Amino acid sequence: MADLDVADLHGSLTDRALTSMNFLNEVANHYPDAISLAAGRPYEEFYALDDLHSYLDTFSRYLREELGYDEAGVRRAIFQYGRTKGIVHHLVARNLEIDEGITVDPEALVVTVGCQEAMLLVLRALRAGPSDVLLTVSPAYVGIIGAARLVDLPVLAVAGGNDGVDLDDLVAVVKKARAEGLRPRACYVMPDFANPTGLSLDLETRHRLLEIAAQEDLLLLEDNPYGLFPAEGVDRVPTLKALDTERRVVYLGSFAKTALPGARVGYVVADQTVAAPDGTIGLLADELSKIKSMVTVNTSAVAQAVIGGKLLANGCSLVSANHRERAIYAANLRAITDGLAARFPDGTLTWTVPSGGFFVVVTVPFAVDDALLEKSAQEYGVLWTPMGHFYDGDGPVHSLRLSCSAVTLEQIDAGLDRLAALIDDQL
Amino acid sequence: MADLDVADLHGSLTDRALTSMNFLNEVANHYPDAISLAAGRPYEEFYALDDLHSYLDTFSRYLREELGYDEAGVRRAIFQYGRTKGIVHHLVARNLEIDEGITVDPEALVVTVGCQEAMLLVLRALRAGPSDVLLTVSPAYVGIIGAARLVDLPVLAVAGGNDGVDLDDLVAVVKKARAEGLRPRACYVMPDFANPTGLSLDLETRHRLLEIAAQEDLLLLEDNPYGLFPAEGVDRVPTLKALDTERRVVYLGSFAKTALPGARVGYVVADQTVAAPDGTIGLLADELSKIKSMVTVNTSAVAQAVIGGKLLANGCSLVSANHRERAIYAANLRAITDGLAARFPDGTLTWTVPSGGFFVVVTVPFAVDDALLEKSAQEYGVLWTPMGHFYDGDGPVHSLRLSCSAVTLEQIDAGLDRLAALIDDQL
Numbered sequence: 112m113a114d115l116d117v118a119d120l121h122g123s124l125t126d127r128a129l130t131s132m133n134f135l136n137e138v139a140n141h142y143p144d145a146i147s148l149a150a151g152r153p154y155e156e157f158y159a160l161d162d163l164h165s166y167l168d169t170f171s172r173y174l175r176e177e178l179g180y181d182e183a184g185v186r187r188a189i190f191q192y193g194r195t196k197g198i199v200h201h202l203v204a205r206n207l208e209i210d211e212g213i214t215v216d217p218e219a220l221v222v223t224v225g226c227q228e229a230m231l232l233v234l235r236a237l238r239a240g241p242s243d244v245l246l247t248v249s250p251a252y253v254g255i256i257g258a259a260r261l262v263d264l265p266v267l268a269v270a271g272g273n274d275g276v277d278l279d280d281l282v283a284v285v286k287k288a289r290a291e292g293l294r295p296r297a298c299y300v301m302p303d304f305a306n307p308t309g310l311s312l313d314l315e316t317r318h319r320l321l322e323i324a325a326q327e328d329l330l331l332l333e334d335n336p337y338g339l340f341p342a343e344g345v346d347r348v349p350t351l352k353a354l355d356t357e358r359r360v361v362y363l364g365s366f367a368k369t370a371l372p373g374a375r376v377g378y379v380v381a382d383q384t385v386a387a388p389d390g391t392i393g394l395l396a397d398e399l400s401k402i403k404s405m406v407t408v409n410t411s412a413v414a415q416a417v418i419g420g421k422l423l424a425n426g427c428s429l430v431s432a433n434h435r436e437r438a439i440y441a442a443n444l445r446a447i448t449d450g451l452a453a454r455f456p457d458g459t460l461t462w463t464v465p466s467g468g469f470f471v472v473v474t475v476p477f478a479v480d481d482a483l484l485e486k487s488a489q490e491y492g493v494l495w496t497p498m499g500h501f502y503d504g505d506g507p508v509h510s511l512r513l514s515c516s517a518v519t520l521e522q523i524d525a526g527l528d529r530l531a532a533l534i535d536d537q538l
Numbered sequence: 539m540a541d542l543d544v545a546d547l548h549g550s551l552t553d554r555a556l557t558s559m560n561f562l563n564e565v566a567n568h569y570p571d572a573i574s575l576a577a578g579r580p581y582e583e584f585y586a587l588d589d590l591h592s593y594l595d596t597f598s599r600y601l602r603e604e605l606g607y608d609e610a611g612v613r614r615a616i617f618q619y620g621r622t623k624g625i626v627h628h629l630v631a632r633n634l635e636i637d638e639g640i641t642v643d644p645e646a647l648v649v650t651v652g653c654q655e656a657m658l659l660v661l662r663a664l665r666a667g668p669s670d671v672l673l674t675v676s677p678a679y680v681g682i683i684g685a686a687r688l689v690d691l692p693v694l695a696v697a698g699g700n701d702g703v704d705l706d707d708l709v710a711v712v713k714k715a716r717a718e719g720l721r722p723r724a725c726y727v728m729p730d731f732a733n734p735t736g737l738s739l740d741l742e743t744r745h746r747l748l749e750i751a752a753q754e755d756l757l758l759l760e761d762n763p764y765g766l767f768p769a770e771g772v773d774r775v776p777t778l779k780a781l782d783t784e785r786r787v788v789y790l791g792s793f794a795k796t797a798l799p800g801a802r803v804g805y806v807v808a809d810q811t812v813a814a815p816d817g818t819i820g821l822l823a824d825e826l827s828k829i830k831s832m833v834t835v836n837t838s839a840v841a842q843a844v845i846g847g848k849l850l851a852n853g854c855s856l857v858s859a860n861h862r863e864r865a866i867y868a869a870n871l872r873a874i875t876d877g878l879a880a881r882f883p884d885g886t887l888t889w890t891v892p893s894g895g896f897f898v899v900v901t902v903p904f905a906v907d908d909a910l911l912e913k914s915a916q917e918y919g920v921l922w923t924p925m926g927h928f929y930d931g932d933g934p935v936h937s938l939r940l941s942c943s944a945v946t947l948e949q950i951d952a953g954l955d956r957l958a959a960l961i962d963d964q965l
Binding site for chain 1: 579580613622687815
């Protein structure tokens with residue numbers, strides 16, 4: 112007999128949102144020789160161990176020369192417990208100004224253990240009672256659904272449509288929820304080259320989304336891991352946060368794709384004001400910081416120093432730090448869509464042609480499930496992601512996600528040949 | 539008008555467990571020149587920036603030479619996303635074998651973002667419904683109460699008494715809770731030189747606690763940040779986990795005091811078996827890992843590499859890595875208790891004489907509250923911690939905690955003079 116029964120543990124542990132990551136990782140680990148058009152991790156050929164040393168040195172020099180720390184102070188900043196909201200907040204604020212045109216008080220930033228912790232902190236703060244619900248544009252990144260499960264926050268899906276978000280559906284979902292006595296707290300959206308759809312919101316849709324958020328008194332949780340990677344010839348569109356004049360947007364930031372995932376450093380901009388019972392007004396960032404003190408205490412100072420050093424080494428611009436990566440992702444994305452067009456000229460399949468990011472969604476004339484992925488891995492040697500993992504429900508889904516970020520052009524070519532063989536055999 | 543009202547956010551945000559850390563930090567920041575007999579951070583004079591570089595190099599060499607990684611594999615391990623349960627698990631298992639005589643399957647370990655994340659993961663897993671409760675030996679570390687608040691898990695206090703835990707009270711609390719329809723899931727305890735009491739459980743009490751846990755079908759959450767720091771001439775006592783033959787103990791580990799806090803690396807040993815709905819048996823560690831994937835994804839590989847390097851550089855023994863620190867803490871602890879005896883020979887005060895760790899509790903003949911701490915900081919230039927912060931209630935508390943870890947002998951001497959002046963003025 113086992114010591115414990117999973118039925119006696121938190122309900123999230125048997126929820127698809129939490130088991131699906133595990134399943135996908137297991138398939139990938141079980142078939143290490145399969146070509147992975149599933150992995151969304153960043154391109155790694157430019158990583159160099161020496162960079163870690165130079166980033167640490169650069170950040171130490173910044174503490175000494177720019178902030179005036181003495182040697183003991185530098186050691187204390189990097190080795191000891193630190194400020195809960197982080198120690199690279201000024202550098203992140205500079206980065207947001209330079210790369211995104213977002214002007215933010217560094218005090219409104221919380222540096223987190225990756226963007227995932229930022230999501231958890233925000234959802235934990237917003238879930239005050241059983242009538243609270245979160246809206247997400249659907250299909251959505253698994254991490255936001257999983258974080259919602261951990262704080263017992265139900266998720267209502269808003270149709271993504273062809274524009275990245277169906278604004279009429281958003282209003283309808285909000286009104287229906289309220290009619291049922293529910294309290295929609297926020298809507299999660301990835302406006303730039305979304306995971307998993309690859310879709311982006313155009314400028315007009317962004318403005319209208321902000322208007323609706325104001326009308327309906329909703330917060331928008333803007334997640335932007337891929338914004339720096341537009342396709343060849345595509346211009347970037349301002350983020351919601353850059354357009355936000357009423358503090359409607361909580362901005363979730365990641366350095367995983369633009370610096371390195373191994374640091375696990377992300378952040379949240381939470382400049383919303385919060386009234387305390389005694390009438391004092393503080394920042395949502397400070398409320399998130401209180402929660403963070405009981406989740407991770409603070410983000411590793413060593414890890415922050417690495418990210419701080421990389422920012423400093425690039426004049427705080429990650430656009431300029433990612434010229435080579437951007438070109439590779441753009442070429443790979445193009446290779447996937449061109450490769451699909453070459454292999455499926457007859458219209459049996461459709462696929463998205465994203466204006467940037469890592470992902471292409473392919474729609475096929477049969478249901479795509481985990482069993483088909485296992486078959487694909489074992490018999491065809493190619494990995495991809497069943498789109499069902501990004502929907503908060505169990506209905507059949509006829510599409511799959513391809514990722515261009517962790518492969519070479521040769522692997523894309525071979526991977527698409529294998530995928531085409533699988534698909535032909537299913538038809 | 540503010541954008542949000544704290545009354546519409548999660549209840550933990552107005553709870554003393556979460557605001558108390560903030561208050562204590564604010565007082566410390568506001569009076570930087572006060573002598574801190576409050577700070578529980580480790581001694582920092584031996585920290586050296588060069589060590590970071592050598593730890594990273596040592597860990598890279600281990601991946602290459604001991605685990606057989608090629609250069610691309612080493613870069614991938616340190617720069618990319620990694621195994622949710624961590625990448626230094628074999629080294630932590632070796633450390634537990636060498637320093638604690640705990641033999642553990644590395645697969646039963648989850649490497650976490652400090653011990654705080656380990657607590658959160660365990661409490662999140664154990665809180666399945668509204669009848670679940672956590673027991674903690676009281677007074678208790680603020681972090682466990684705070685983590686319980688974040689997952690809406692009520693906390694029942696078990697008297698600590700003079701032996702570190704009052705076993706009769708433990709049984710009584712369990713029985714009373716069950717009679718009320720509650721489900722006690724676990725009891726949190728710090729058996730070695732506890733924060734805040736400084737008390738330790740003797741060997742017999744440990745055996746009896748394990749027996750009671752088995753009788754009452756309770757898990758024990760053993761937290762052990764200070765075990766490596768016994769006082770001069772004191773022998774270490776085996777941990778509960780080392781004595782645990784029935785997988786009753788979930789062991790919470792920290793490298794903050796024994797390596798460096800700035801890495802934010804801790805771990806949990808969760809070797810309990812868990813039955814899944816399909817009848818398969820897994821490890822509690824794997825359930826915790828699923829939750830972790832939605833809290834922080836994985837612990838920073840860079841931070842793990844630093845801790846892994848420090849472990850490797852010391853033959854995986856943190857006992858041998860901490861000879862100098864142990865001697866300093868022992869001398870400082872002695873200086874505090876000797877200093878109190880010299881200043882208060884007449885019996886107006888009492889204090890604990892711990893057999894190790896960082897903390898001495900002083901009981902005074904008047905109530906000790908936050909206002910007195912502020913007065914002490916402002917008028918007397920000495921910081922300490924009101925013991926009320928470690929009780930889950932609001933009653934008056936007549937004691938304060940002194941910490942010996944982040945001060946010199948000279949600062950202890952001057953700090954005690956200032957404390958004596960404050961106390962004399964209160965009498």
